[in-house]
Amino acid sequence: MIVAEGKPVEKILEMLAPYKKVLIAGCRGCVTVCLTGGEKEVGILASQIRMARSKDGNPIEILEQTEERQCDAEYNAKFLENVGKVDAIVSLACGIGIQYLGEKYPLTPIYPGVNTLMLGANIDVGRWEERCFACGDCVLDKTGGICPIARCSKSLLNGPCGGSQFGKCEVSAPVKEDIPCGWQLIYDRLSALGQLDKMSEIIPAKNWLRAKGPRTYVREDLTLDRS
Amino acid sequence: MTKQITNIRIGIYLCDCDGKVSKKVDLNSVKVAIQSKAEFEYIRAVEVACTKAEREQIVAEIDKYSLNRLLVAGCSDPFIVRQFLQLADDKGINRYNVEFVDLSAAESVGAAVSAVDTALNRLHLRAEVGYEELAVIPDVLVIGAGSEAAAAAKAIAKNQPVVQIDNVGTRVIGLDGFPGAFTVILLENGQTVKKDFGAIVLALGAVPQYDKSKYGGVELGADVLSLSQFINAGKDYAGKKVGFALGKADEDSLLSFAAVLKAALDLKEKGASEVSIIYEDMKICADGLEQEYERARKKGVNFLKYTGEFQITRFASGIAFMYREPFLADPAKIVADYIVLAEDFVPAAGTLELAEIFDIRTGPGGFFQKDNVHSLPIRSNRAGIFFVGSCHGPIHGTDLYNEIEAVLAEVSAFAKGKVSVPSLQPKVEAEKCAVCLTCYRCCPHHAIEIVHGEEYNNMYFSAARMNPLACQRCGVCAAECPGKAIQLPLYSDQEILFEVQQPARIVAYACENSGFLASEFAKTLDPELQKDLQIVEVPCSGKIDIIYLLKALENGADGVMLCVCHKENCKFVWGNDRAEQRKVRAQQILNQVGLGERIDFVHVAANQGNQFNTAVKAMAEKIRQSGTNPGKVVK
Known part of the structure; x- marks a missing residue:
């Protein structure tokens, strides 16, 4: 799942300074699941902004709407009526949704209400951890199913660096906790699987072009001729 | 979304409570005001609603006007509440569609009208509560091998099928499903089998465990026995001297005291020459124990109180307790042929594993159940899974039978194979x-x-x-x-947010198990303080959505309180912890936009009316310092 966090509200207030009527657009996809941009957070942000603007003597009217997925045009069409009523949109979808909703309504300015963080797993309520970098060239077969690109701070391909100490990475996470060394995890898993010989297999340098955008993915067998 | 019922037909009864209400408020004016503004089917002012004649007339009116929801405004006497709920049941009106308003505190026609109007709106917003007929499995699984499990199984078997397992030969390894239809995964002779049960009773018991560190490192041996060794051995002690020591282990239960009294009487009957019990505190506060104690004294059992530590010393003539008597200067000594030492009780093997498999909580000493004032002794955090006996802490004598009775009442609800529950x-x-x-x-x-x-x-x-x-x-x-996909009937977002559309200066969201009850008490202590206060009742503080806090402020409240159960004493495990986390975030949200300190989180028990009022005063002081809420949104 795509994981995002709410943007600091002062930034959002700055973006909205010129406007009197805005739409906060939520998404029922990943950002609802990661508790950042669903109907509930739309309501909370709207309430906070209304109060902030009332306090500043500059009241704002806010419409709230949440639809299935902002990364699909068909769902974005449902915002049409409300977009017509406002000066600007704040989207709480991921970076994809924000841009894609903006493309649908190019004459209305759109602003991000979230920072899109990573592709991660929801470990338990309130905790997400990165698992995939979307590098476009998966090596999980060679590394015991643990990704060295996403889980090693240096994205090393052939074993840990000298910064691996007692199973932890020398880099500390933004949340001030120890990061497990990705290569220690790989070693432990391979060891449990009886595949430690894979550690000595050299993984050749990666084609990072596949990880660089702008990327497009086309399947000729599926594309429709709409002419 | 609350389902809107289109054919709502509300009957309003304004009861004067034999003149009590009209002393302050003219009921006819209230009636006229309501008639002019609200939607309802029928309204009548009544002198006393709780008479037989009135009841008959109301029944006739329910039929005549096809009323399906009732609003009763008058006193708040439980009698009238019961009477109207009964009347609703009799007339096939859903009892969740009867609303009561207390007019006894209303000081003006305006206040009374507003209270009735609020209740009326509540009735309009309320979703229809249906009843569900559910098929349930009457079979009960009793887990445990000891006498407690056997007693529970025997009692339940009178009503419905019971399977008892010892959790050793046949072991629980998984659980699926819900009360009335649990699927228990068992390991039986190396095979995994699934069996269905309506309810599960845990009766694993507790096991005694000798801890030598409590007796200065004394090892057990031929003449030093633990209490359980002594009981299990059942040897002949005729002509022997036996000394028991209580108070160093099993300090919190009566089990050891009861067992020692029984053993001492038995020894005396079988001709032991001397039986002594040294103890620190006498523990006989259970049915029959004091009589046992009196009998033991009459038979000549020595009861000797000690203070502080005692030593166990060997002499040529036997083994002795060296102890200090509270009122004598010199140390005292009891010499015996055998000494018997009380043990601690610890959870039976498998307790922790079952707690994990069933996702039920353990508490002090690793026994089942958290220490929580809201936990009934036999209830776990999961419906349909019950505790009996010492598996949730050592219990004694009649307590066991009371627990079995209570569990019986619970599981017998499934005995007929179906239940009807309000949805x-x-x-x-x-x-x-x-x-x-x-x-x-x-x-x-x-x-x-x-x-x-x-x-x-x-x-x-x-x-x-x-x-x-x-x-x-x-x-x-x-x-x-x-x-926002989930709505709790009777407490939907729509219903709760309706209450704070035009909030009082301070809005207190109060848990109905603590804060709400405290607020009712607080009213009687300091009615003046309640002027600027609005109580919004919630079933648990865990229901207080962050948006409830913000909306109350957005709509003009100056401060918001969350009145919740004491720490670790939420009836619903962690509802109050979730509420506290939400409070922290809501206050951050206010701080981010400079709205000041406006949210208070208060742990309060049902009987703490004074503490409630103190908290209200603190909130008032806080908002006095922060000033009027500048975030109020003028519509």
């Missing part, structure tokens, strides 16, 4: 459900499942569903849902 569990609007598992993970009662089917109108064809028998209606799930 009050939260409802999920599938269209909004992202199947994110947040509710599933936050539910303290394991009451939620994810169901799949064409009828679930979302991209996953799936939605969360709350099981009506497992759900305990705390509302934690509804408050956590990121998609």
Whole structure:
């Protein structure tokens, strides 16, 4: 799942300074699941902004709407009526949704209400951890199913660096906790699987072009001729 | 979304309570004011509503006007509440569609009209509560091998089928399903088998454990026995001297004291030459124990009180306790042929594993059940799973039988194979459900499942569903849902936010198990303080959605309070902890935009009216310092 966090509200207030009527657009996809941009957070942000603007003597009217997925045009069409009523949109979808909703309504300015963080797993309520970098060239077969690109701070391909100490990475996470060394995890898993010989297999340098955008993915067998 | 009922027909009865209300408020003026503004079917002012004649007339009016919801405004006497609920039941009106308003505190026609109007709106917003007929499995699984489990199984077997397992030969390795239809996964002779039960009773008991560190390192041996060794050995002690020591182990229960009294009497009957019991505190506060003690004294058992530590010393003539008597200067000595030492009780093997498999909590000493004033002795955090006996802490004598009776009352609800329950569990609007598992993970009662089917109108064809028998209606799930897909009947967002549309200066969201009761008490202590205060009752503080806090302020309140149960004493495991986390975030949200300190989180028990008022004063002082809420949004 795509994981995002709410943007600091002062930034959002700055973006909205010129406007009197805005739409906060939520998404029922990943950002609802990661508790950042669903109907509930739309309501909370709207309430906070209304109060902030009332306090500043500059009241704002806010419409709230949440639809299935902002990364699909068909769902974005449902915002049409409300977009017509406002000066600007704040989207709480991921970076994809924000841009894609903006493309649908190019004459209305759109602003991000979230920072899109990573592709991660929801470990338990309130905790997400990165698992995939979307590098476009998966090596999980060679590394015991643990990704060295996403889980090693240096994205090393052939074993840990000298910064691996007692199973932890020398880099500390933004949340001030120890990061497990990705290569220690790989070693432990391979060891449990009886595949430690894979550690000595050299993984050749990666084609990072596949990880660089702008990327497009086309399947000729599926594309429709709409002419 | 609360379902809107289109054919709501409300009857309003304004009861004067034999002139009590009209002393301050003219009921006819109230009636006229209501008539001019509100939607309802029928209204009447009554002198005394709780008479037989009135009851008959109201019954006739219900028929005549086809009333299906009732609003009774008058006194708040439990008698009138009971009478109207009974009347509703008799007339086939859903009892959740009867609303009561207390007019005895109303000081003006305006206040009375506003109270009635609020209740009327509540009735309009209320979703219809149906009843569900559910098929349940009458079979009960009793887990445990000892006498407690056997007693429980025997008692339950009179009503319904029982299977008893010892959890050793046949072991529980998994659990699925909900009360009335649990599937227990068992390991039986190396084979995995699944069996279905309606309810599960845990009666693993407790086991004695000798801890030499409590007796200065004394090892057990031929003449030094632990209490359980002594009881199990059942040897002949005729002509012998036996000394028992109590108070160093098993300090919190009566079990050792009771066992020693019984053993001492037995020894005396079988001709032991001397029986002495040294003890620190006499523990005989249970049925029959004091009589046993008196009998033992009459038979010549020595009861000797000690203070501080005692030593166990060997002499040529035997083994002795060297101890200090509280009132004598010199040390005292009891010489015996055998000494018997009390032991601690610890949870039986398998307790922790079962707690994990069943997702039920353990508490002090590793026994089942958290230490929580709201926990009834036999209840776990999951409906349909019960405790009996010492597996939730050592218990003695009649307590066991009381527990068995209580469990019997619970499990016998399933004996007939079907139950009817009000459909009050939260409802999920599938269209909004992202199947994110947040509710599933936050539910303290394991009451939620994810169901799949064409009828679930979302991209996953799936939605969360709350099981009506497992759900305990705390509302934690509804408050956590990121998609606003979950509504708790009688406490929907619409209903609660309606209450704070035009809030008082201070809005207190209060848990009905603590804060709300404290607020009722507080009213009687300092009525003046309540002027600027509005209480919004919630079933658990875990239901207090962050948006409730913000909306109260947005709509003009200056301060918001969350009045919740004491720490670790939430009836619903962690509802108050979730509320506290939400309070912290809501205050951050205010701080980010400079709205000041406006939210207070108050732990308060039902009987703490004074503390409640102190908290209200503190809130008032806080908002006096922060000033009028500048975030109020003028519509």
